[in-house]
Amino acid sequence: MTYQILVAVDDSPQAMAAVEHAITHYPDGDITLLSVIEYTEKKTSLKRGGRGRDEGWYAAEREAAEDLLDEAADLAADHDVEVSTAIEDGSPSTAILEFVDDHDIDIIVMGFRKRSPTGKALFGSTAQDVLLSTDCPVVTVPKDS
Numbered sequence: 127m128t129y130q131i132l133v134a135v136d137d138s139p140q141a142m143a144a145v146e147h148a149i150t151h152y153p154d155g156d157i158t159l160l161s162v163i164e165y166t167e168k169k170t171s172l173k174r175g176g177r178g179r180d181e182g183w184y185a186a187e188r189e190a191a192e193d194l195l196d197e198a199a200d201l202a203a204d205h206d207v208e209v210s211t212a213i214e215d216g217s218p219s220t221a222i223l224e225f226v227d228d229h230d231i232d233i234i235v236m237g238f239r240k241r242s243p244t245g246k247a248l249f250g251s252t253a254q255d256v257l258l259s260t261d262c263p264v265v266t267v268p269k270d271s
Contacts (some may be wrong), residue, residue: 140237
């Protein structure tokens with residue numbers, strides 16, 4: 127059985143650690159790298175270019191997401207692992223959960239941050255939302271893994 131692996135990718139070091147984890151631990155899986163463009167009404171107002179327009183905020187965010195996914199795909203290629211990429215719009219946790227359901231994902235891999243000064247690992251809101259809202263196994267990867 128080939129596992130369907132989803133790796134949530136943003137511009138954090140933890141996300142790149144998650145990519146590294148997925149390509150080294152699941153090299154034979156069907157790995158999809160997903161970046162989510164988070165938007166709000168304020169960010170997508172017509173004064174800022176609006177969502178779906180060729181110029182403005184959304185176009186810049188989409189280009190940044192494409193660059194990020196290219197970087198992550200290059201990392202996979204350096205390990206001779208093929209990956210596919212996807213970009214979704216909306217709330218990151220909602221978009222991840224919908225992608226999992228729509229694509230029959232078997233395992234989610236995502237980064238998380240340690241937030242307290244005593245070193246207790248607390249999940250960021252996206253990782254926590256995903257972890258608590260899915261029946262799919264979730265592998266969380268710290269930056270220094």
